[in-house]
Amino acid sequence: MKPQRLKELLEEVASGLRSPAEALADLAELPFADLDFARLDLHRELRTGHPEVVYGEGKRWEDLVAICRRFAAAHGRFLVTRLASEAGLRLASEFAGAIHHERARIVTLGSEPRSEAGEIALLAAGTSDLPVAEEAAVCLEHFGHRVERFTDVGVAGLHRLLDRLPALRRAQVVIAVAGMDGALAALAAGLVAAPVVAVPTSVGYGAAFGGLAPLLTMLNSCAPGVAVVNIDNGFGAAIVASRIVRSLPPSPPSSGTGREGA
Known part of the structure; x- marks a missing residue:
């Protein structure tokens, strides 16, 4: 039961539309x-x-x-x-x-009504990471959030991510999904002011150890502002991102100028 429905139920009892026993x-x-x-x-x-x-x-x-x-x-x-x-x-x-x-x-x-409070950017390093990335995206959209997807933007071709940087910087939260070396999360954290939720995936060759290697890379990020969830846990990343966005005050109208760091 949602808080609004609980309020409606109490109002129905107060107005006589429902009996106390029914409530x-x-x-x-x-x-x-x-x-x-x-x-x-x-x-x-x-x-x-x-x-x-x-x-x-x-x-x-x-x-x-x-x-x-x-x-x-x-x-x-x-x-x-x-x-x-x-x-x-x-x-x-x-x-x-x-x-x-x-x-x-x-x-x-079903799904929750679409919220205009905050945008979440979802980065997938490679197409093999898409099942985990889409798990996060679908969960977020089910919870009413706006998600912008950035697909196949891994560090092997840095220009692919830099090409989308203005759009990426509009996000209030960034989710970075990557296997192999897992470097995408730290890279994103060095480019944007928003918090980065990192999701290591089990994609990779032998020494990736089923996602352990990218997990450790993300935990040891040199760039601050990275929080890490479990291997392949797109759902967990979605919940973290959703709660961050819901805790933020409403965004002011855009001035059309970008933010630059020192």
């Missing part, structure tokens, strides 16, 4: 819904600003569908991450209006 029935399920095999956190959005998101990998099909049905009934929307293509298509077919985002490995139903 109590709604409120009784605020903390969680007990499905025996899962306890769904229906109160999370009230506490944190984001509803519970379903991690799809490893769940029994019947359990996954039941969880999604309960969230759809409670919130009118849901977001499920880490679904294989076949499972994603099958799940989307179970719910009218659901969308299967194949590259992101996500299924969504």
Whole structure:
């Protein structure tokens, strides 16, 4: 239940449109819904600003569908991450209006209203990093954020990123997704004033160690202003970026001049 809906419910009781007993029935399920095999956190959005998101990998099909049905009934929307293509298509077919985002490995139903508060820039070093980058992008868009994608802008061709620098500097938060050496995050942090959320990916040859090498590179960034999430965790980066943007005051009207550092 969103804060606005809770306010409306109390107003309905005060005006006599709903009885206290009816309101109590709604409120009784605020903390969680007990499905025996899962306890769904229906109160999370009230506490944190984001509803519970379903991690799809490893769940029994019947359990996954039941969880999604309960969230759809409670919130009118849901977001499920880490679904294989076949499972994603099958799940989307179970719910009218659901969308299967194949590259992101996500299924969504509904979304939050589009917010004009802040823009998030999403950098993907290479096309092999796109599944993780798209996981972050789809999650952010589901939460109502504006996302500008910068694809295939890794450090092997620095001119590709510099070509987009004016657009990049408009962002309030930057997410940098990179495997192999993971240098993109530090590079971005040295070019912009916005905080950089770094996502190491498991893309790379042997000594990348499944994402450990870019993780360590990002943690040891010489450029300050980099925060690092777990390997391949596009969803985690999306939540961090969303909370940063939501905590910022409204942006003043653009003056048309760029910011230059000393």
